[in-house]
Amino acid sequence: xxxxxxxxxxxxxxxxxxxxxxxxxxxxxxxxxxxxxxxxxxxxxxxxxxxxxxxxxxxxxxxxxxxxxxxxxxxxxxxxxxxxxxxxxxxxxxxxxxxxxxxxxxxxxxxxxxxxxxxxxxxxxxxxxxxxxxxxxxxxxxxxxxxxxxxxxxxxxxxxxxxxxxxxxxxxxxxxxxxxxxxxxxxxxxxxxxxxxxxxxxxxxxxxxxxxxxxxxxxxxxxxxxxxxxxxxxxxxxxxxxxxxxxxxxxxxxxxxxxxxxxxxxxxxxxxxxxxxxxxxxxxxxxxxxxxxxxxxxxxxxxxxxxxxxxxxxxxxxxxxx
Numbered sequence: 612x613x614x615x616x617x618x619x620x621x622x623x624x625x626x627x628x629x630x631x632x633x634x635x636x637x638x639x640x641x642x643x644x645x646x647x648x649x650x651x652x653x654x655x656x657x658x659x660x661x662x663x664x665x666x667x668x669x670x671x672x673x674x675x676x677x678x679x680x681x682x683x684x685x686x687x688x689x690x691x692x693x694x695x696x697x698x699x700x701x702x703x704x705x706x707x708x709x710x711x712x713x714x715x716x717x718x719x720x721x722x723x724x725x726x727x728x729x730x731x732x733x734x735x736x737x738x739x740x741x742x743x744x745x746x747x748x749x750x751x752x753x754x755x756x757x758x759x760x761x762x763x764x765x766x767x768x769x770x771x772x773x774x775x776x777x778x779x780x781x782x783x784x785x786x787x788x789x790x791x792x793x794x795x796x797x798x799x800x801x802x803x804x805x806x807x808x809x810x811x812x813x814x815x816x817x818x819x820x821x822x823x824x825x826x827x828x829x830x831x832x833x834x835x836x837x838x839x840x841x842x843x844x845x846x847x848x849x850x851x852x853x854x855x856x857x858x859x860x861x862x863x864x865x866x867x868x869x870x871x872x873x874x875x876x877x878x879x880x881x882x883x884x885x886x887x888x889x890x891x892x893x894x895x896x897x898x899x900x901x902x903x904x905x906x907x908x909x910x911x912x913x914x915x916x917x918x919x920x921x922x923x924x925x926x927x928x929x930x931x932x933x
């Protein structure tokens with residue numbers, strides 16, 4: 612009888628353990644968005660559940676600005692479609708005008724974003740560095756209240772790691788792990804100046820906290836970027852990475868890691884394009900197209916951010932490129 616009871620427990624427990632394992636292993640990361648409390652938080656924070664991507668655990672890329680064949684085969688793939696929201700009056704006319712695709716994944720230490728952008732005209736390289744008459748100081752770098760870091764061929768990245776924790780809409784992110792809004796520009800950067808691609812703090816009209824934290828992220832390499840230009844092909848590629856520890860904060864002082872369960876975070880990005888001045892009758896960008904929208908249509912004054920979701924997961928993308 613002493614021998615029989617342990618054996619009985621094993622027979623009963625093993626099928627249960629097996630069933631649990633099968634359930635856990637087959638749970639898709641996006642199922643984290645099906646929870647009722649997540650849906651409620653999304654409504655409160657202006658997040659769109661239909662705009663979603665997964666950041667799978669993948670191999671560490673070379674991080675040299677070049678996108679080699681198969682380097683992002685284990686990542687989630689995205690590309691421009693008509694579902695992206697154009698903020699400028701000029702619509703994207705063709706793939707020659709502007710087209711891009713990208714990938715997102717992490718390696719347990721960094722979140723990686725890669726972009727392959729095709730653009731018929733490189734601002735400040737194939738054109739004069741023209742600026743709006745309203746701001747002749749457009750290309751001033753390193754001053755919070757002057758300069759337009761977003762003016763040029765650019766990528767704007769927004770991450771709201773604590774969206775599910777705070778459950779509130781935001782009109783100005785803090786510029787650190789609680790919420791980042793930061794600029795990549797093809798022809799200027801905080802560390803290299805005018806003519807050198809890289810990252811810039813967002814501005815003007817941002818809080819001191821946002822500006823200082825943006826600058827700290829860049830100078831302390833919490834966010835890094837590499838660029839490769841292919842002038843004859845009217846194309847450039849960008850790799851960008853964000854340190855997970857110290858970057859993706861999901862609750863007060865807690866950063867996402869491989870030990871964390873599948874976690875949806877607020878995410879958005881836009882691709883900006885400036886061509887010749889005659890293509891921008893309002894002296895602004897030629898295109899600024901957003902993955903999850905720029906702001907709520909009935910709230911253009913306070914500009915509360917729209918968000919999609921990026922689901923952070925420790926799982927690998929067994930299906931290959933999405």
